[in-house]
Amino acid sequence: MNDWRIYRGAGLPHDGVRRLPPPPPWRDFSSRGPDTGAGTDPSAARRLGVLRRLVENHHPRPEEVEAVNAALYLRRPLLVTGNPGTGKSTLAHAVAHELGLGRVLRWPIVSRTTLHDGLYHYDAIARLQDVQLERAGGRQDVPRRPIGSYVRLGPLGTALLPGDRPRVLLVDELDKGDLDLPNDLLNVLEEGEYALPELERIADLEPQVEVLTDDGERAVVHGGRVRCTTFPFIVLTSNGERDFPAALLRRCIQLELEAPGEEQLTAMVRAHLGDDAVGDGDELLRRFLDREPGEVIAADQLLNALYLTQHAPRAERVTRDRLADMLMQPLDRPR
Template sequence: MTAAERLTFHGDGRAPTAPHPDSPEVPEPYLVSQPLQKAVNLAIFLRRPLLLEGDAGCGKTRLAYSVAYELGLPLYRWDVRSSTKAQDGLYEYDAILRLHDVEVQKVQGAHPATLDNPPDEDAISPERRHPGNPKHYRRFGPLGNAFRLRDRPAVVLIDEIDKADLDFPNDLLTVLDDPWQFTIRETGETITAHPEHKPIVIITSNKEKGNLPAPFLRRCLYRYLDFPDSPEQLQEIVRRHYQHRQQTTPADPLVTAAADKFLSQRRQRNWFKPPGTSEFLDWLKALHQFEAKPYSVAQLQQDTILPYREVLFKRQDDWRNSTQAS
């Protein structure tokens, strides 16, 4: 049995015994369903990226933090933008800085021994950086850092992959597949992931630019994250959210009333942008602490217009509809 196969995610947030320095330091208050837990473990077992889709605010991003914390693994986050290229996650090479250092040495001069024997460390201070060693000018990205680990895998979060152009997902396939390696052209290095510690890759998508390419989808495991559909699930999310925070927890009757009201509104309205878990937690905090006293449970149950609706409505059409009685 390999080291990768021995890793098992349970979703209970237990603290690791010997976490990596780049592992999240605080528990992630994340409610993991059994099917989602199984999907993560399948991705670890099969060594395939796990693609998560679902409404904004449903917890796609936070899952990676939960996995990394529980297993004590480093977490390397890669936020994708419209201009992002696949190489950005592997490494960046600063050729301009190297040129600058060459010119500085011409002006200032350098000791012959320094010129003949430039230091060969990866992490080096600016004072010891030397243009004779190209390694001093490359900086590893999230995937590059994960590939370099030798004692354990890393969790790599590729967040909102659909923001990039259509070539980006397919370009990733050349890296996230056997032999799991990439080459740094400027230094001639080939970086290969440890065969027993390949990264655990979690990818999120909101389908902002439509469907992802079919070859990329074939390479991934897929999981759609449904929004919690019962008050009991929302109440458990609230419990976990406040469990490790130095904050006053809302009273159970207020949590129950807020969960009932929130789910009722979410089901009854034709939302253009439905609120997610994060909006619910913010709304509950407002109900609990914004005024001098917590919002009245009886009043909340009777209200036809939601209090503090600024927290929940994110579009003009939803805002206009919110003035109508339920």
């Protein structure tokens, strides 16, 4: 059909949503990719592109490769800074995919995030409610649920579980967190261990407690403490909105990501949208590359524009230009 619009604003109900095309690959939450199996990351297809073989053409810059290897060799976190859309989060998924390290553990940081949120959560209220319900129902003969049923490890806590291979942990937008959070992380990142006081108190009675992990699996905690045997590959991302203490910086490998160049952009478009999108979207690619110095436009804005303008009628040049203008507005432009 010539009319690409699904919603027309006419106020008359219709079933046009049936014509809605498949979502962009990076927004397809039903897709799991062609090689998803046990231990793989279900979000990797969205992050790296459904045509995953083409992701291999996305050659990172030498300094990116060197920084990743330095973090792997030294067992240190990788602190990645850069403007939005430069691929900071994708780097963690790319490393996990190439090295076969399974699902990426993701810890998104907000202003209220504490270290405890990343380590574990003990649901004392649920445990108390279960005890009260047992007593109210007179069910003294029913075995009480073990304390481990009320403990769930967070992303950081799960990453530090003992294992033969490192887990990949993405601590996303650390600069959004409370001022104390970077300092609170220091001891855990340095020692690679942490305690669960609720389990330590009963370690003489229950030396081994089975708890739930961030993966939804079960793990055994010994003596109320978790100690890693293989330090995880940790990617700390920051948009550069604030400075971090020197104590954290010296414990990290630092990497500043630049905006992707033509080679990286072309590989990214191929990975998500295929070869045809590169030729059809050449004008938008050039517009992205020729933007004003210092103007911040994220790569995913370009992908959004390429995807949507493919579905707008090619005869309506004005419509396609208007969509591109809407989707590729500089992020640093005052509103």
